[in-house]
Amino acid sequence: MKIERRQALKSLAATLFAPALAQAQATGAPVKLALIEALSGAFANTGEAVFRNLLWAVERVNQRGGVKLPGGARPLVLERYDSKGQAEEAIASLRSAIDDGAQFILQGNSSAVAAALLDAIDKHNEREPTRRVLYLNYSAVDPALTNERCSFWHFRFDAHADMRMAALMQVLGQDKGVRSAYLIGQDYSFGQSVLREARRQLGAQRPDVRIVGDELHPLGRVKDFLPYATKIKASGADAVITGNWGNDLTLMVKAARDVGFDGKFYTFYGNALGAPAAVGEAGVGRVVAIADWLPNLPTAQSEAFYQSFRQRFPRPQDDYVHMRMQLMIEALAQAIERAGSVAAVPVATALEQANVSLSGQSGRMRAADHQFQQTLVVGVMDRQGSPGVKFDVEGSGYGFRVVRVIAPEKAELPTSCRMSRVSV
Missing domain, CATH: 3.40.50.2300 (Response regulator)
Incomplete structure (x- = not known):
């Protein structure tokens, strides 16, 4: 078979x-x-x-x-x-x-x-x-x-960010191990909107979760995230919520690992571009990511x-x-x-x-x-070979097990758009 x-x-x-x-x-x-x-x-x-x-x-x-x-x-x-x-x-x-x-x-x-x-x-x-x-x-x-x-x-x-946050909250909302959260993001329109929506949705869905940190950092200019990671650990947060991407995410999770932070990361982009390898074993069961699709979707x-x-692109990093x-x-x-x-x-x-x-x-x-x-999917980081994790990410030995699939009609949110249309 x-x-x-x-x-x-x-x-x-x-x-x-x-x-x-x-x-x-x-x-x-x-x-x-x-x-x-x-x-x-x-x-x-x-x-x-x-x-x-x-x-x-x-x-x-x-x-x-x-x-x-x-x-x-x-x-x-x-x-x-x-x-x-x-x-x-x-x-x-x-x-x-x-x-x-x-x-x-x-x-x-x-x-x-x-x-x-x-x-x-x-x-x-x-x-x-x-x-x-x-x-x-x-x-x-x-x-x-x-x-x-x-x-x-x-x-x-x-x-968009509010749709992604709503999907993440479907998982965080049921995570009773999270009693406090640290919000951190890049200081521009997207990062600001992520933290704003995180505050709003936590208040609506998990009012019992205390926000113990809420800060923005310069986009693409921070080379050393140890000061941020130190504050995250000192806050006693059970989880970090972030929309960070690229090196701003990779460097942050590396720093969090180095200072011994053992809470969860609820992320928009924690499933790729160096983040799984950076956090390593410390991310098993702790790094959560939202995506439109994940390699371990079981079909x-x-x-x-x-x-x-x-x-087509055989190197693991690709x-x-x-x-x-x-x-x-x-x-x-x-x-x-x-x-x-x-x-x-x-x-x-x-x-x-x-x-x-x-x-x-x-x-x-x-x-x-x-x-x-x-459709949107939420995945949790785990070791390659664990149930539901056939494929790892970028040769790291870690992949993402799908824990929630959200149908398009459940992910859809209202719009305030008032578009001016153009005819031929």
């Missing part, structure tokens, strides 16, 4: 993702996608990880012949622009991408950069209607981006999806794979074909109705605010 299952998984992976190194059959002019991300500096590892995900997704579309349009099939081309994680550099990259003929802008790592790009794209599209672009966001999760700052030109494919389709990514980025590219390809055009307005109108599935995972775009609705 094990051999048959293994063969079935290999067959499924080959059918779905036979990698994407084959020459595309599309012959028309390429559809240019511009990735604007930190590809150097403190968060370069996050930008490169995103690039691998998007490259794989683009390859898959091209392997099946590109996007079908009335004038013939056209391949997708992913071009890289280094923002260095800075808003000013991102705006300069946006101008370069548009001058290079990019029609779709992809960015996500940093809500501050996202807000700057969104403003610039709104202004550009108003000034130059013949060169309009769409902005596809895979990770910038400040709730304002699809609420009071929502835009017809912006589509978010990650669950054959999910396993085949992950195995195929590992075949296994930062996100389903939402794959669904985003699938949704874009679907919208272009449905619109019969790569022009911004018809593609945006079609993208509002996107409903896509891949490897047993699915999602739909909510037209009211352009917030993607999808």
